[in-house]
Amino acid sequence: MTFVSKKNTGSAQLKLFEGPAPVVETWQPVRDDFNFCRLAMFVASDHRADRFRDIKQSYEVTLDGKKFSAVWEVRHDPQLGLLGSFDRDVWLGIMELIGELSEDGRLPTPEIVNLGSSKGFLKKIGKPQNGKYICMLQDSLRRFVRTVCLSERAFNCPTSGGYLHLLENLTLVTAVGFKGEPDGQGGLNKSTWIRLSEYVRRNLDSGYIALIDVKYVRGLSGEIAKQLYPFLSYRFWLAAQKGRDHYISDWQDLRDYLAAHGWESVARARDRMKSAVNELISKQYLHPDSHWSGDNFVFKMGDKFLDELRTRINAKEQYSLWIRNSTAVKQLSLLPGTPPQQISKVGPEEDREAVLSRQAIKVALFGQKPDLDLLSRYGWTSEDVSSLAKSMKTTSIK
Numbered sequence: 001m002t003f004v005s006k007k008n009t010g011s012a013q014l015k016l017f018e019g020p021a022p023v024v025e026t027w028q029p030v031r032d033d034f035n036f037c038r039l040a041m042f043v044a045s046d047h048r049a050d051r052f053r054d055i056k057q058s059y060e061v062t063l064d065g066k067k068f069s070a071v072w073e074v075r076h077d078p079q080l081g082l083l084g085s086f087d088r089d090v091w092l093g094i095m096e097l098i099g100e101l102s103e104d105g106r107l108p109t110p111e112i113v114n115l116g117s118s119k120g121f122l123k124k125i126g127k128p129q130n131g132k133y134i135c136m137l138q139d140s141l142r143r144f145v146r147t148v149c150l151s152e153r154a155f156n157c158p159t160s161g162g163y164l165h166l167l168e169n170l171t172l173v174t175a176v177g178f179k180g181e182p183d184g185q186g187g188l189n190k191s192t193w194i195r196l197s198e199y200v201r202r203n204l205d206s207g208y209i210a211l212i213d214v215k216y217v218r219g220l221s222g223e224i225a226k227q228l229y230p231f232l233s234y235r236f237w238l239a240a241q242k243g244r245d246h247y248i249s250d251w252q253d254l255r256d257y258l259a260a261h262g263w264e265s266v267a268r269a270r271d272r273m274k275s276a277v278n279e280l281i282s283k284q285y286l287h288p289d290s291h292w293s294g295d296n297f298v299f300k301m302g303d304k305f306l307d308e309l310r311t312r313i314n315a316k317e318q319y320s321l322w323i324r325n326s327t328a329v330k331q332l333s334l335l336p337g338t339p340p341q342q343i344s345k346v347g348p349e350e351d352r353e354a355v356l357s358r359q360a361i362k363v364a365l366f367g368q369k370p371d372l373d374l375l376s377r378y379g380w381t382s383e384d385v386s387s388l389a390k391s392m393k394t395t396s397i398k
Contacts, residue, residue, distance in 0.1 A: 011295060012117075013250035016046060020024070023031075025265050026031050027213045027215060027216065027307075027308065027311055028093045028213060028214050028215040029211040029212065029214075030092055030096050030099060030211070030212045030214045031095060031098070031099055031104065031105060031204060031209045031210075031211060031212075032091075032095050032209060032210050032211075032212050032214075032230070033090070033203045033204065033208065033209065033210070034156070034203065034208050034210050034234065035155050035203070035208075035317060036210075036230065037210045037231060037233060037235075037398070038156075039072050039154060039155065039257075040055045040057055040072070040074065040232060040256055040257045040258075041055065041074060041083060041149075041172075042082075042083045042084060042085065042087060042088040042091070042227065042258045042259075043055070043082050043083065043084045043085070043258075043259045043260060044085060044223045044224045044226070044258040044259065044260045045084060045085065045223060045259075045260040045261065046084045046085055046086065046223075047260075047261065047362065048081070049261050050259065050260050050261050051076065051081030051082050051084055052076055052078075052081045052082075052086070053076060053082070054073060054074060054075050054076055054082075055072075055073065055074040055082065055256075055259045056071070056072070056073045056074075056256075057071070057072040057073075057256045057257070058070070058071050058072075058156070059253075061153055061154070061163060062191075063138045063153070063162065063163060068153050068163075069152070069153070070152060070153040070154045070163065071150075071151070071152040071153075071154060072150075072151055072152075072154035072155070073149065073150040073151075074147060074148075074149050075147070075148045075150070076147065077142075077143060077146035077147060080139055080146060081141060081143070082143075082147060082259075083140075083143055083144065083147050085223045085226065085227075086136060086140060087140045087143055087144065088226065088227070089125050089126075089127070089218075090125065090137065090140045090141070090144075091144075091172070091388070092125070092212065092214050092217065093115075093124055093125035094113060094115070094194065094196075095212070095214075096214060097113055097114075097115065097124075098110070098113055098196070098204065101113065101227065102204075105204070105205075105207070105209075108205055109196065109201045109204045109205050110195075110196070111195055111196060111201065112193055112194070112195055113193060113194050113195075113196060114191045114192070114193045115191065115192045115193060115194065116192065117179060117190050117192070118133070118134045118137050118138070118179070118192060121137065122134070122137060125218075126218050135373065138178060138211040139175070141176045141178075141194060142175035142176065144171065144172050144176070144194070145171060145173050145174065145175065145176055146171075146172060147171060147172070148169045148170070149170040150169070150170070151163075151164050151165070151169065151170060152165050152233060153165055153276070155170060155199065156203075156208065157199045157202055157203060157208075158203070158206055158208050159202045159203075159205075159206050160199070160202065163184070164199070170197065170199065171197055172196075172197050172200060173194045173195065173196060173197060174195045174196070174197055174198075175194065175195040176193070176194050176195070177189045177192065177193050177194075178192050179191050179192045186222055197202030199354055206234070210230065210234055211233075211235075211308070212229070212230055212233065212307060213229075216229070216283070216285075216304070217229055219283070220279060220280075220283065221279065222275055222276050223258065223260075224258055224272065224273070224275070224276035225275075225276040225279045225280055227256070227257070227258050228276055228280060229280075229285065231254075232247065232285065232286075232299055232305075233305075233308075235247040235249070235299075236299070236301050236305050239301075240301075240365055243299050243365055243366060243367065244366065245300060245362065245365075245366040245368065246290075246298055246299060246300045246301065247298075247299045248293070248296050248297070248298050248299070249297050249299065250295055250296050251263070251266045251269040251270075251295050251296070251297065252295075254273070254297065255269060260272070266295050266368045270292060273297065277290060277297075280302070281302065283304065284302045284303045284304040285302045285304040285305055286299060286300060286301075286302045287300035287301060287303075303358060306358045306361055306362075307358070309361060310357045310358065310361065315367075355375065355378045355380065356359070356375075356378075356380050356384060356385065356388060357372060357379075357388065359371060359374070359375060359385045360385050360388035360389040361389075363385055363386070363389040364388075364389040364390075370382055370385045370388055
């Protein structure tokens, strides 16, 4: 797999222009560092065989027209192991809190993030609030401090010059204090807190972010499916910039990113992927036409991803606050024409506006033909799709 620099397409964002008022949606976007959609950080497993080993990814990165070898290593703690599926849920909860404290990017990301009580934080991330999970949470926070990452042109921090060749250890969290324990100043901590890594803070502040639908992720049951969501969210986003409705991944790239056991061959990869793909198809993040093609898997965008794209287009004012410093970045700019008419919802899961905008996105961005039967069922015509599609176009901001 080849990643490209932020100067090219590595952090493609939406630029939203004046248009109709934002549409209220049910998704719950969390701002997360783009690097953790690109790089393996969490193991899609809680098995000891997966947790007590190291992760290593090697690939080529193109920077300013030149190719370099990039290496990313995550080294496990001898006692606590690697970050796993529970830790990923904790991390999303931390990102939620940061979003609240920074007003979704309108204020600087705090260095110290107070998590409150253990029970309160566990409730926030949808976990039981008993003694077992309190211990799991404390171990998780310790693991964030102790898990060491090493990068050679893999971790991207645009405000520090791009891909970092670190001569220091990189961790997501640099310190943690637990509620009720000494605070080092003669008192006790009033709440559990963490100190966020400087590089992660810089990326959140500079807009080098991915928007993760935390409500959707928490609704997934399979660990591989949960891990695939950010992997696909980032890569679908880049594919959309290039007018593609799919992303093709080699099985070895999936093996390295998911970092779980049982991927020693493409045959085993097919077996391990089956339930995750079926769940993502049933939850509409993947299109049913997604399939294996030799050693590669062809991921096709489902309606859920198109809805996320549609929501970003509609939520002009809200989204513009999440994305800052977007100059000199290749962007997908959707220029609305006349405001769309007000349309009432048809049912709890589908509405007429969603059908129209999905079809228009497919026509405008991916060159597909509209589904006339589907449109007619919701009272739309091909002319309606053509009109909306003409208002959408891709452009590059120099």
